[in-house]
Amino acid sequence: MSHQHAAHGHDHAKTEIDWLAEADRLVRAAADDAAWYAEAALLLLRPDDKLAVDFACGGAGMATALAASSDALTVVGLDRDAAMYAAVADRLPGVAFATGSFEDDPEALREAVGGAPDLIWSRNAVHHADNGQDAVATLTAMLAPGGRLALAEGGLKPRFLPYDLGIGEPGLEDALHAAIHAEYRKVSHHVRMEYGWPVALRRAGLVDVTTVPILTDLPAPLAPTDRERVVRKLTLVLSHHRDHLDPVDRAAWDRLLDPADEAWIGGREDLHHLEVRTIHIGHKPA
Numbered sequence: 024m025s026h027q028h029a030a031h032g033h034d035h036a037k038t039e040i041d042w043l044a045e046a047d048r049l050v051r052a053a054a055d056d057a058a059w060y061a062e063a064a065l066l067l068l069r070p071d072d073k074l075a076v077d078f079a080c081g082g083a084g085m086a087t088a089l090a091a092s093s094d095a096l097t098v099v100g101l102d103r104d105a106a107m108y109a110a111v112a113d114r115l116p117g118v119a120f121a122t123g124s125f126e127d128d129p130e131a132l133r134e135a136v137g138g139a140p141d142l143i144w145s146r147n148a149v150h151h152a153d154n155g156q157d158a159v160a161t162l163t164a165m166l167a168p169g170g171r172l173a174l175a176e177g178g179l180k181p182r183f184l185p186y187d188l189g190i191g192e193p194g195l196e197d198a199l200h201a202a203i204h205a206e207y208r209k210v211s212h213h214v215r216m217e218y219g220w221p222v223a224l225r226r227a228g229l230v231d232v233t234t235v236p237i238l239t240d241l242p243a244p245l246a247p248t249d250r251e252r253v254v255r256k257l258t259l260v261l262s263h264h265r266d267h268l269d270p271v272d273r274a275a276w277d278r279l280l281d282p283a284d285e286a287w288i289g290g291r292e293d294l295h296h297l298e299v300r301t302i303h304i305g306h307k308p309a
Contacts, residue, residue, distance in 0.1 A: 046082075046107045046110040046111050047110075048259060049081050049082030049107070049111070050082045050083075050111050050114060050115070051082075051255065052082055052084075052255070052256070052259060053081070053082035053083060053084030053087065054082075054084070055252045055255060055256065056084050057084065057087070057088065059237060059239065059300065060084045060085050060087070060088035061088045061091070061092070062237060063085065063088070063144075063173075063175070063237065063302060064085065064088040064089050064091075064092045065092065066235060066302070067142055067144070067171065067173050067302075067304070068089065068092055068093060068096070068142065069141070069142075071141075072093070072096055072141040072142055073095070073096065073097060073138075073141055074096070074097045074098075074099070074136065074137065074138050074139070074140045074141055074142075074167075075089045075096055075097070075098050075099070075140060075141060075142040075143075075144070076098075076099050076100075076101050076136050076140045076142070076143045076144070076165075077089070077098070077099070077100045077101065077118075077144050077145075078101050078102075078143050078144065078145040078148065078162060079101070079102055079124075079125075079145055079146075079148030079149075080100035080101060080102045080120075081102065082111070083100040083111070083115050083118055083120075084146075085144045085146065086098050086099070086100040086115070086118045087115055087117070087118060089142075089144075090115075090116070090117030090118050091117070097119070097137065098117060098118050098119065099118070099119045099120065099121050099136040099137065099140075100115075100118050100119070100120045100121075101120075101121050101122070101123050101132070101135065101136060102120075102122065102123075103122060103123070103124050104122075105120070105122050108120040119137075121135040121136050121137075122135065123135045123136075125149070125152040125153075125157070125158040125161055125162075126153075127161070129161055129164035129165040132161070132165050133165055138167075139165065139166060139167035139168075139170065140165060140166055140167060140170055141166075141167055141169075141170045141171070142170060142171050142173065143162050143165060143166060143170070143171070143172050143173070144173045144175070145162065145172075145173075145174055145175070146174075146175035146176075147175060147176065149162075149174055149176060150176055150216075151213070152213060153213045153214065154213060154214040154216075155213065155214070155216040155223060156214075156216055156223055156226060156227070159172070159174075159223045159224060159226075159227045160227045160228075162227075163224075163227040163228055163229055163305075163307060166307045167307070168307060168308065168309045169306070169307060169308075169309040170306075170307050171304055171305065171306050171307070172224065172227075172229060172304070172305050172307070173302050173303070173304045174220055174224070174302070174303045174304075175300060175301070175302050175303075176220050176301065176303060177219075177220060177301045177303075178236065178298070178299045178300040178301040179298060179299040180200050180298070181239075181256070181296060181297065181298040182196060182295070182296075182297045182298065183196070183253045183256070183257060183288075183294055183295060183296055184196055184288065184291075184293075184294065185293050188275075188279070188286075188288075189286075190275050190278060190279065190286050191271060191272055191274070191275025191276075192271065192272065192275070195272060195275060195276070195279075198268070198269065198272050199260070199261075199264070199268065199272070199276075202264060202267045202268050202269075202272075203260075203264050203267070205267070206264060206267045220234075220303040221233075221234055221303055221305075224303060224304075224305035225305070227305070228307070228308070229305025229306055229307060230305065230306050230307075230308055231305070231306045232303070232304065232305045232306075233303075233304050234301055234302070234303050234304070235301070235302045235304065236299050236300070236301050236302075237299070237300050237301075237302065238298075238299050239296055239297070239298045239299075239300070240296075240297055241295060241296040241297075242295050243292060243293045243294060243295045244292045244293075244294075245294050245295065245296070249296065250289065250294055251289075253288075253294050253296060254280075254288060254289045257279075257280065257288065258280055261276050261280060265277075
């Protein structure tokens with residue numbers, strides 16, 4: 024995902040994205056992660072849950088997984104950009120949509136989603152809020168008594184490629200991650216939160232805070248569908264961040280992502296997927 028998210032409450036003109044134009048790719052990216060979302064949904068859901076919210080939902084990957092996991096559950100994808108929903112809603116059965124952001128009042132957010140949620144999920148979004156701790160407090164206040172807040176933040180960044188590809192400098196993925204981080208730091212206006220997410224959850228008043236890692240480890244050679252998924256992921260990331268790379272690295276990536284080039288990564292037998300995603304879970308006292 025880009026560093027400008029529709030529900031983050033920032034006005035970063037340098038990285039503003041037309042989410043309506045991105046809707047197809049967002050839904051496809053969510054579908055690529057469907058297995059991971061399904062695993063996380065089973066981990067988080069309780070039999071008596073009535074309302075779940077995918078906050079800053081983007082392509083609504085978790086909302087879709089939650090809706091598929093329970094017929095008795097009302098699932099709402101919440102984000103700022105209502106125009107995007109119009110483009111994707113007919114492809115996401117079982118998911119309702121509402122508008123809202125971290126800057127909104129918790130009671131207004133409850134009204135938008137139709138009540139106090141038993142579960143709020145937010146992936147890679149809270150760290151973009153102007154004040155991360157305030158955003159966690161907003162989500163906590165939105166919860167029903169006994170509800171859970173689950174933040175998918177941090178973890179270990181994905182590794183798809185060998186360290187030395189024989190093109191460009193070794194460590195191209197490391198350089199890409201560093202460039203993305205540097206870009207974000209330049210445009211970010213948020214208040215630094217100088218402690219980890221479990222601490223933020225506890226400071227917001229949540230209890231029984233835990234962190235659950237979910238490992239993805241698909242060694243080479245990848246199955247054709249996984250190979251295509253990896254190529255799509257890297258193509259999407261580079262489409263957003265190519266211009267922030269060193270010229271030498273940019274030229275290398277242009278070749279690696281060009282199907283007509285002999286260096287195209289889709290033709291490599293050593294593509295893999297190694298990643299650890301962490302989910303930080305806190306419970307609101309009943």
